[in-house]
Amino acid sequence: MLAIRNAAAVAWELWSERRFAEMARRGGGLFYATRVTVGLRRDLAAPCPVPAAKIPLAVRPLQDADLPHLFPEDLRGLSRKERVELATRRFHLRAGIPTCYVALDQRTETPCYMQWLMGASHNRMIQDTFPRRWFPELAPDEALLENAYTPAAYRGQGIMSCAMALIAERAVEIGARRVITFVESTNVPSLRGCAKAGFTPHLARIERRALLDTIRLRRFEPYDPALHARAERVR
Numbered sequence: 206m207l208a209i210r211n212a213a214a215v216a217w218e219l220w221s222e223r224r225f226a227e228m229a230r231r232g233g234g235l236f237y238a239t240r241v242t243v244g245l246r247r248d249l250a251a252p253c254p255v256p257a258a259k260i261p262l263a264v265r266p267l268q269d270a271d272l273p274h275l276f277p278e279d280l281r282g283l284s285r286k287e288r289v290e291l292a293t294r295r296f297h298l299r300a301g302i303p304t305c306y307v308a309l310d311q312r313t314e315t316p317c318y319m320q321w322l323m324g325a326s327h328n329r330m331i332q333d334t335f336p337r338r339w340f341p342e343l344a345p346d347e348a349l350l351e352n353a354y355t356p357a358a359y360r361g362q363g364i365m366s367c368a369m370a371l372i373a374e375r376a377v378e379i380g381a382r383r384v385i386t387f388v389e390s391t392n393v394p395s396l397r398g399c400a401k402a403g404f405t406p407h408l409a410r411i412e413r414r415a416l417l418d419t420i421r422l423r424r425f426e427p428y429d430p431a432l433h434a435r436a437e438r439v440r
Contacts, residue, residue: 238415241390243428244341244408245399247373249382253403258367260359261311262318264375267298271307271316275356290354294319297352300334302327306375308368310359317359318368323349324379338423340387341408348373348381353395366401373402406430 247253276295280288298305308318323331325343332342343349350373355364373384386404388395406428413422 238413240412240414242387242410242412243390243396243406244385244387244410244425245396245404246407247384247403247405249374249377249384251403253370255370256363256366256401258364259362260317260364262308262364262367262371263311264306264308264368264371267305267307267316267319271319274316275307275319275354287357294352294354297321297334300330302330302334306368306372308364308371318353318355318364320353320369320372321349321351322372322375322379322384323351324376324381326379336421336423338425339410341385341425343385344383346380346382348376348379348384350376350384350386365395365398369399369402369404373404 276291280291283291302321302323304323305319305321307316309315310317323343325345325347328342331340331349340349340351350369353365353369369386376384384404385408386399387410388399390396390409409426409428411424411426
């Protein structure tokens with residue numbers, strides 16, 4: 206039932222924006238689709254200069270005072286996609302998995318970016334919180350960087366790549382030598398931002414869905430750009 210409601214909401218949004226071709230493609234994807242998500246990795250021992258943002262940034266763990274800036278109470282005027290993005294991050298926050306970091310606009314001390322850095326000691330919490338095989342089990346020297354979010358007012362200022370690089374460096378504090386993150390293969394801006402932050406593709410999560418999401422199969426395999434570009438289907 207949830208899948209049907211979500212499909213109806215997406216269909217209405219595309220119809221109202223007159224995106225008929227995309228609506229037809231997505232309609233086909235309700236019956237069968239393949240989704241490829243790229244797993245990227247950064248070796249913290251390899252030199253990687255922090256890319257500059259257009260505003261001065263500093264990172265620190267999330268504080269309660271940051272929440273109103275990142276999770277506005279009034280969601281009117283936000284697109285369906287934006288509301289889903291915020292709901293996903295709020296769900297992660299409520300799961301209590303450490304540690305969520307924020308980037309601060311140092312001119313005003315306002316939070317302008319958030320992302321979780323999780324270590325191998327949180328493997329059980331990660332696997333219990335997210336869908337099955339959404340993330341691989343972390344090795345003792347690995348960390349997972351996930352659920353990035355930049356408020357709309359701060360987008361387009363190079364914040365993601367700068368903040369990601371700074372947060373990734375904090376992984377040494379939890380004994381990690383490598384940091385991994387996952388980005389949908391169609392999200393070109395985020396893939397470019399990850400590359401600037403020192404991340405390179407090494408893994409792919411292949412998800413096959415059928416019959417209005419009633420069947421879902423996931424697996425991980427080494428990343429092959431040519432192969433996975435052919436496998437990708439529009440959702």
